[in-house]
Amino acid sequence: MEAYDLQLEKLKNGEIEKIEVTQENFFLFRNAWASREDKKYFVGEAHHNGDITYHYDPTVL
Numbered sequence: 001m002e003a004y005d006l007q008l009e010k011l012k013n014g015e016i017e018k019i020e021v022t023q024e025n026f027f028l029f030r031n032a033w034a035s036r037e038d039k040k041y042f043v044g045e046a047h048h049n050g051d052i053t054y055h056y057d058p059t060v061l
Contacts, residue, residue: 004032008042011056023050 004025010016021029021044029052033039041060044052 004029005035008032008036011042011054012038014056017055019054021052021054026050026052029054 004019004021007016007019011019019029033042036042041056041058042054043057043060044054046052
């Protein structure tokens with residue numbers, strides 16, 4: 001699996017449309033996400049089983 005810091009950069013650059021994060025990998029994702037200055041633009045949609053789908057939205061205030 002590709003590291004989440006690389007996936008976040010690809011998501012920001014439009015190379016991928018979304019990142020699927022499982023409940024088990026959330027803290028790995030969070031560590032990569034929390035270190036970014038643009039973290040507020042990564043928007044997550046929680047699913048019933050604890051998984052989250054993230055997309056990048058530069059229009060978030």
